[in-house]
Amino acid sequence: MSGDFKLRRTLRNIHQSMDNELAPVMRDSAERILSTMKSLIPKDTGAAAAALKVFVSKSGLDAQIGIRGKRDGDRFFYLKFVEYGTKGYTGNKRSGGRSRSTKNKSDGATFYGKYPDIPARPAHPWLRPAKDVNREYVIANIRAAIGRTLSKASKGLSNG
Structure with a gap:
């Protein structure tokens, strides 16, 4: 106020x-x-x-x-x-429609896949x-x- x-x-x-x-x-x-x-x-x-x-x-x-x-x-x-x-995140494409890097997402112990799928939260x-x-x-x-x-x-x- x-x-x-x-x-x-x-x-x-x-x-x-x-x-x-x-x-x-x-x-x-x-x-x-x-x-x-x-x-x-x-x-x-x-x-x-x-x-x-x-x-x-x-x-x-x-x-x-x-x-x-x-x-x-x-x-x-x-x-x-x-x-x-x-917002959530699906890592298929970068902004502008450019392709993503093909490197794996990993911290050494856990493999997250090439493009982690993070759901949107309401x-x-x-x-x-x-x-x-x-x-x-x-x-x-x-x-x-x-x-x-x-x-x-x-x-x-x-x-x-």
Whole structure:
């Protein structure tokens, strides 16, 4: 979700001078999306679902949901293939209709044949549907929190 830069700057300034209600609402909304993601993601071992995390900035203006960190990103690189599917591969011809090399495909222990046939994998979307299912709830909660924060700031109320 994206927003207007002037509104973000105003909310950031309000956050520096008083407590805003945006951060807890953003965390609640992100946790709701995360629980939906975990229920929709295909589970083999369940490790990928366990690696999904939520991060909300101190000001509450930014939330990230999903795989965070380099180690988990490298370990669960295949989730993009689960989400979008794969094309598959039949190695009869190269692009442009040119013939393939006649060398065997082998790693020394296993013979894969001259042209390995790798089937296409269908898409199993879990990322976009989790966002779409919770979209109305998240937008309503964030709008209400922004409204409460701006009204509190306009009345000049400070912490508490």
